[in-house]
C-alpha cells in the first residue's frame with residue numbers, strides 16, 4: 098500500500114478507536130483531507146484510496162486542482178477552510194460544497210446573493226476566533242450571536258462552527274468553547290482538530306477533523 102492510503106487507513110482506525118473510547122459513533126466524525134500545497138500525486142493517491150472529502154484554503158489553488166478532478170469523482174465533497182474574500186465568492190460558491198470560514202456580515206450577504214444567483218445553496222460553518230487573536234480570521238465569541246442572527250435572517254444555511262486554536266494555548270479549551278457556543282445556538286457540526294490535536298477534538302465533539310500533514314506528509 099502506498100503511504101497516503103496507509104495513513105488514511107491508520108487515521109480512520111485511530112478515529113474509530115477514540116470514538117469508541119468516548120462512546121461516540123465513529124460515523125459522525127468525518128475526515129477532511131487537507132490537500133492544500135500538496136503534490137497532485139499524493140492527492141490522487143488519496144482519491145484512489147476512496148477518500149472523497151477534501152479541504153482547501155485558497156480558492157485559486159483549489160480551482161486549479163479540482164475543476165477537472167471533481168468531474169471524475171461525482172461524490173467529491175470540497176470544504177473551503179481558508180479565508181474568503183468577497184471578490185472570490187463567485188468561484189467559491191461554484192466549486193465548494195461547504196464554506197467553513199464565514200466570519201462577517203458582509204461575507205454572509207455576498208454568499209447569500211451569489212447562492213441565489215447560482216441557485217446553489219451551500220451549508221456554511223461560522224469560523225469563531227475562540228482565542229480572540231487580533232490577526233486571526235473568525236468572528237469573536239462576543240460578535241458571534243449577532244452574526245448568526247444575521248445569517249438566519251437572510252436565510253443563509255449555517256449548520257456548524259469551525260475554529261483554529263491559538264498555537265500556544267491548550268487546544269482542548271478552544272474545542273470546548275466552540276462546542277459550548279454552538280450547542281447554545283442549536284448547531285450540530287463542529288470542525289475542529291488538525292493533525293497535531295485531532296485526538297483531543299474527538300472527545301470534545303468534533304464532527305469534522307481537518308488533517309493535512311498526517312495524511313499527506315509535509316507540505317511542499
Ligand SMILES: *Cc1c(COP(=O)(O)O)cnc(C)c1O
Nearest residue numbers: 131154178291292307308309310
Ligand atoms: C492547513 C490547515 C489544516 C491542516 O493542518 P495539518 O496540521 O497539516 O493537519 C487544517 N485546518 C486549516 C484551517 C488549515 O489551514
